[in-house]
Amino acid sequence: MTKEEDLMTTSAVVSGRSYTPEEIRTLPLEEIGAREALEGEPVESVHRLYKDGVTVMGIWECTPGRFMVSKSGRHSMMYIVSGRGTVTDADGKVHLLEPGAALMEPDGWVGEWNIVETIRKFYVIAKS
Numbered sequence: 001m002t003k004e005e006d007l008m009t010t011s012a013v014v015s016g017r018s019y020t021p022e023e024i025r026t027l028p029l030e031e032i033g034a035r036e037a038l039e040g041e042p043v044e045s046v047h048r049l050y051k052d053g054v055t056v057m058g059i060w061e062c063t064p065g066r067f068m069v070s071k072s073g074r075h076s077m078m079y080i081v082s083g084r085g086t087v088t089d090a091d092g093k094v095h096l097l098e099p100g101a102a103l104m105e106p107d108g109w110v111g112e113w114n115i116v117e118t119i120r121k122f123y124v125i126a127k128s
Contacts, residue, residue: 040065
């Protein structure tokens with residue numbers, strides 16, 4: 001069993017449907033396209049699992065690159081399934097992104113993502 005498989009051993013339940021850890025790691029994603037970057041050519045892909053007027057849940061993946069992110073009007077919670085990188089807050093604090101890491105980007109958050117190995121995450125975004 002890989003480190004990623006060790007870390008994600010429970011299913012995610014979304015709207016009454018249970019997604020196994022293997023499904024979360026391997027669900028096919030739809031390419032969104034290239035992201036404006038400070039470095040590299042990151043490409044984003046997504047598989048939306050749930051959406052209503054307030055909340056969106058899904059699987060997101062992004063190839064290596066460095067880019068800015070800012071949250072306005074929404075909170076974002078995520079669990080890293082695979083890949084490696086860092087997130088640097090506006091105050092300079094660096095957070096490691098690796099399998100098993102959970103991260104919250106609250107409304108108003110600004111920072112920089114630096115993906116060194118394609119990252120896949122399970123995410124929940126909610127309007128503020």
